[in-house]
Amino acid sequence: MRIKQISIFLENVSGRLAEVTRTLANAGINLRALTIADTADFGILRIVADQPELALKALADGGFTAKETEVLAVEVDDRPGGLAHAMEIFRRNRVNIEYLYVSLEKTREKAVVIFKVEDIALGMKIVEENNLRPAGGF
Amino acid sequence: MIWNPEAECATREHRRRMQLANLKNLVQRVYDRVPFYRNKLDAAGIGPRDIHRLEDIEKLPFTTKDELRETYPYGLLAVSRAELEEVHMSSGTTGTPVVDAYTGRDLAAWGEGMARTLSMAGAGRGDVIQNAYGYGLFTGGLGVHYGAKAIGANIIPMSSGNTQKQILIMRDFHPALLACTPSYALFLAESAREEGVDIRALGIRAGCFGAEPWSENMRREIEEKLGLRAYDIYGLTEITGPGVSSECEAQNGLHINEDLFYPEIIDPATGRVLPEGEKGELVFTTLVKEGTPLLRYRTRDITLLFRDECSCGRTSVRMHRLFGRTDDMMIIRGVNVFPSQIEEVLIAVEGTDPHYQIILERGDSHLDEMEIMVEVQEKFFTDETRGLEVLRGKIEGEIKSKLGISARVKLVEPKTIERSVGKAKRVIDKRKI
Numbered sequence: 001m002r003i004k005q006i007s008i009f010l011e012n013v014s015g016r017l018a019e020v021t022r023t024l025a026n027a028g029i030n031l032r033a034l035t036i037a038d039t040a041d042f043g044i045l046r047i048v049a050d051q052p053e054l055a056l057k058a059l060a061d062g063g064f065t066a067k068e069t070e071v072l073a074v075e076v077d078d079r080p081g082g083l084a085h086a087m088e089i090f091r092r093n094r095v096n097i098e099y100l101y102v103s104l105e106k107t108r109e110k111a112v113v114i115f116k117v118e119d120i121a122l123g124m125k126i127v128e129e130n131n132l133r134p135a136g137g138f
Numbered sequence: 139m140i141w142n143p144e145a146e147c148a149t150r151e152h153r154r155r156m157q158l159a160n161l162k163n164l165v166q167r168v169y170d171r172v173p174f175y176r177n178k179l180d181a182a183g184i185g186p187r188d189i190h191r192l193e194d195i196e197k198l199p200f201t202t203k204d205e206l207r208e209t210y211p212y213g214l215l216a217v218s219r220a221e222l223e224e225v226h227m228s229s230g231t232t233g234t235p236v237v238d239a240y241t242g243r244d245l246a247a248w249g250e251g252m253a254r255t256l257s258m259a260g261a262g263r264g265d266v267i268q269n270a271y272g273y274g275l276f277t278g279g280l281g282v283h284y285g286a287k288a289i290g291a292n293i294i295p296m297s298s299g300n301t302q303k304q305i306l307i308m309r310d311f312h313p314a315l316l317a318c319t320p321s322y323a324l325f326l327a328e329s330a331r332e333e334g335v336d337i338r339a340l341g342i343r344a345g346c347f348g349a350e351p352w353s354e355n356m357r358r359e360i361e362e363k364l365g366l367r368a369y370d371i372y373g374l375t376e377i378t379g380p381g382v383s384s385e386c387e388a389q390n391g392l393h394i395n396e397d398l399f400y401p402e403i404i405d406p407a408t409g410r411v412l413p414e415g416e417k418g419e420l421v422f423t424t425l426v427k428e429g430t431p432l433l434r435y436r437t438r439d440i441t442l443l444f445r446d447e448c449s450c451g452r453t454s455v456r457m458h459r460l461f462g463r464t465d466d467m468m469i470i471r472g473v474n475v476f477p478s479q480i481e482e483v484l485i486a487v488e489g490t491d492p493h494y495q496i497i498l499e500r501g502d503s504h505l506d507e508m509e510i511m512v513e514v515q516e517k518f519f520t521d522e523t524r525g526l527e528v529l530r531g532k533i534e535g536e537i538k539s540k541l542g543i544s545a546r547v548k549l550v551e552p553k554t555i556e557r558s559v560g561k562a563k564r565v566i567d568k569r570k571i
Binding site: 037 | 519551553
């Protein structure tokens, strides 16, 4: 399903990540998934939170630069070839993936993968048409 | 060796007589030929006939750098264009350049000033001079060149950069004198060492170093690493380029060629002339300049003047090594840069008022390094690093093309750059010079 991801600009300064997570914790936010993209000078922390609106507000109040982006959350089988199957479907249907990462949650024998795709409407349509399982509970 | 004993060792009285005669002539010339100065002098209620004593110079209005920009390109010309033989311009400006136009006699006077400078550093006929100042609109390269020609030296016109070639030439041609910025001298020493060339053993006797601020500590370091005597030289494009003042072998202040450039020290706040020995803003009047003569040009450099006897025998007034500037101009690898120029680039790229801070350092390379911390604005932030990398590359590219210097841009979080009350601290200079 389409879910909201929050990206946070982080300078490469020690303790900065701790400050973000503390800010979110204090607001009672639970994290479902996260990943960091980094360069030599800065990083971008991407998170999926259980209460995105509240998380955004807490981050803004805490002085962080944060932005909302829509991404796809898809369940894949937690076995060899699970992800490859989903990727093959995306490839065949020309859904360009800009990046992906895996959720912290593991439900049953499934893993939840977060996809940032170029065209989210197309991505969602392909997920639905190909019996890929949108991850619920996100 | 004293290049021109008559001028450099003249008695005070004789020199003052010459200065007064040239000053009268100068005021008459600019009044007759430069509408800008005629208007300025009329407004100040002073004319060529009011100059009776040298001290009357204090009645003349100042000339500022802004006025030089406003009169670009030829507004200050005091001769016909056909009489010009060369034009130079100030380095590193985004806006309007500052023009210095030379007649044949101006070029000869420039060469004369630089001949005195090179002679002070012990160079003479037949000596190989490796000139690693940039040739071009910048006055450093050609200024040294004309001085070297005047003394009959053998010039190697290397221009700036191309370090490996510089070292090769140095190794194979054994220059007697090296001319470049002081930080580049240290960079050369470092690079030579890495290439296994012992620069100390090449027999370079002296170096003429200027175009950027340096210190006694740096002098010691240069002398130790290059095995030569390091001389401080001073000049500025607006006045003529290098050859305005330089150190003799006594290395106790820089002798000003005051027969060519009349110096004053003023209180930058009030414009009042300060007594000799007091620290203030250096002001020059170009006594014999024909192309673009200037009355009381405010250099914004801070120094003091002194006249006690020099062991070298020259009688000219000396200026102390520069103490700093009255404005926020930075000199980065010999290029003059104002924070406002950086700001203009950031505004052009980002479209809004940027929050930034400039950090200057001299690292292991001994060359100036500029880092610009720029706060990331909400509108530029995306979930991908690529967008920000593109933004950073764009700022770096614009600074390089507009200012001619390389800067490292570092993107930082909003509100991390300290906001001070009143004027923001835009520049942090960590260079140990």
